[in-house]
Amino acid sequence: MYLFVINPRSGGGAGRRAWLRAEKRLKDLAVKYEALHTESASGAGRDVMQALARREKWSACVVVGGDGTIHSVLSALLASGAPLGILPAGSGNDTARSFGIPLELEAALDAVLDGASVPADLLLAGDSYTLTAVASGFDAQVAENVNGGRYKRVCNALHAGRLAYLIGILQTLITFKPCRASVVLDRQEQRFEDVWLAAVCNLPSYGGGLLIAPQARPDDGLLDVCVVHGCSRMQLLRLFPTVLKGSHVSLPFVTMLRGTSAAIRFERDRPAIGDGESLGRGPLAVRCEPGALRVLVPRAAGPGPA
Numbered sequence: 001m002y003l004f005v006i007n008p009r010s011g012g013g014a015g016r017r018a019w020l021r022a023e024k025r026l027k028d029l030a031v032k033y034e035a036l037h038t039e040s041a042s043g044a045g046r047d048v049m050q051a052l053a054r055r056e057k058w059s060a061c062v063v064v065g066g067d068g069t070i071h072s073v074l075s076a077l078l079a080s081g082a083p084l085g086i087l088p089a090g091s092g093n094d095t096a097r098s099f100g101i102p103l104e105l106e107a108a109l110d111a112v113l114d115g116a117s118v119p120a121d122l123l124l125a126g127d128s129y130t131l132t133a134v135a136s137g138f139d140a141q142v143a144e145n146v147n148g149g150r151y152k153r154v155c156n157a158l159h160a161g162r163l164a165y166l167i168g169i170l171q172t173l174i175t176f177k178p179c180r181a182s183v184v185l186d187r188q189e190q191r192f193e194d195v196w197l198a199a200v201c202n203l204p205s206y207g208g209g210l211l212i213a214p215q216a217r218p219d220d221g222l223l224d225v226c227v228v229h230g231c232s233r234m235q236l237l238r239l240f241p242t243v244l245k246g247s248h249v250s251l252p253f254v255t256m257l258r259g260t261s262a263a264i265r266f267e268r269d270r271p272a273i274g275d276g277e278s279l280g281r282g283p284l285a286v287r288c289e290p291g292a293l294r295v296l297v298p299r300a301a302g303p304g305p306a
């Protein structure tokens, strides 16, 4: 028995459309499933927890949505032990991308019904689990601006989810001010001047395919931290095309760190996000929880990201 969790709003309505197609195929194949349409992130966590508790064993809990929708069900998945399946229907879909799950619906459904289950680490910040990356500073401000901006809806309607993030980057570039920050990695403190962003990553990409930590692997028991510091606005602007390829890691104003826990404290109040969803403001303490989750991936993709 599969539990499908559908966020009809994800990807500007892509979640609703994907489910209509998936449901038809599930019926054709006589697959046993329950469907749960969720309306908000907070309500979804509780509803999915209750739904999963009604049965001892689930083949999988399958999210029809984007990274934010996956984020909303992580605690429930951990409590039940059910593996995560993904039918990517968001604007970014970085979780699916990192696990080699096809963005095309039929192929993604094949991975759910006939895939392999691989272990994945999670990031724990406070009492909140994150699968892709916990970020604070510029990138969190971009997400806050994109999620609050009207252009996200327009871009989603035009099937140009990535464009929304590019607009958000330009908007934030004009207004954001860098400041001092300290990063404590496995109890070793490093201080940085003029910090634009600090991202604690479990998967290589976020923000719709930005390869912020190209070496990050979901099953290595480690988190990868990317700190961008001491550069000008123009240098930061020129950094973005390099993040699409992951080649920013060799720039002199980019420091990459790796460990099992990271605490980040900015001198000024900064927003933080996990999987693109708000984690509030203030200092961040993030720990890697090795192999906490299982994810269904295409058999050909094997363990780890494709």
Ligand SMILES: Nc1ncnc2c1ncn2[C@@H]1O[C@H](COP(=O)(O)OP(=O)(O)OP(=O)(O)O)[C@@H](O)[C@H]1O
Residues within 6 Å of the ligand: 006, 007, 008, 009, 010, 011, 012, 038, 039, 040, 041, 044, 045, 065, 066, 067, 068, 069, 070, 072, 089, 090, 091, 092, 093, 094, 147, 208, 275, 276, 277
């Ligand atoms: N389970 C849920 N049900 C309904 N709404 C949710 C749920 N989880 C999160 N949301 C809200 O729906 C919004 C969109 O969902 P989601 O993040 O999955 O799609 P997206 O933003 O289009 O794609 P992505 O996160 O991959 O860029 C979230 O930002 C959040 O506000």
